[in-house]
Ligand SMILES: O=C(CO)[C@H](O)[C@H](O)COP(=O)(O)O
């Protein structure tokens with residue numbers, strides 16, 4: 001089952017509730033929330049109060065992508081605010097088993113994310129313990145960037161390893177996903193497709209979501 005997770009980073013923040021409802025009505029499976037701290041990535045976006053405000057608006061899971069240093073410090077707050085999935089970057093998590101356990105202790109699904117320039121071997125020691133692997137298909141920090149197509153090899157690698165040790169893990173991709181790049185990712189084994197610009201900038205968001213789902 002392929003899922004589509006529109007990223008609100010590309011939405012109109014002046015009417016965020018409406019923007020979230022609109023993509024849910026258009027078929028969104030998750031709402032992807034990009035949290036950036038200006039340290040781990042060179043941009044600042046949104047935080048805990050926005051997750052809290054969106055919780056009553058969304059009847060699909062809130063998929064919170066933490067692009068922040070020291071994620072352990074904020075995980076309980078995001079969980080209390082209503083995050084359903086919390087994903088941390090391997091590059092920002094030196095004690096990854098502790099961090100993943102902390103997420104699970106909050107009763108939240110746990111994900112690990114990996115940048116395009118980080119080898120997949122980095123996440124091998126945690127693959128059996130996570131609910132989701134997020135492969136970045138752009139360097140994180142901004143919406144609207146171009147898909148880095150060599151990441152498809154990494155998707156295949158993760159998919160193959162997951163078949164053996166964690167077959168139910170979700171494999172999510174994020175960055176530059178549109179109808180064409182979504183197809184490459186699905187073929188490589190991804191089953192959750194994050195899309196910001198290609199959904200929110202589309203005239204007919206429901207059709208954009210269905211095209212990405214394939
Ligand atoms: O994590 C992200 C950026 O760091 C966003 O989720 C991603 O960029 C989505 O935007 P787009 O689909 O426009 O590339």
Ligand SMILES: [Co+2]
Pocket residue numbers: 007032033034065174194
């Ligand atoms: Co993201």
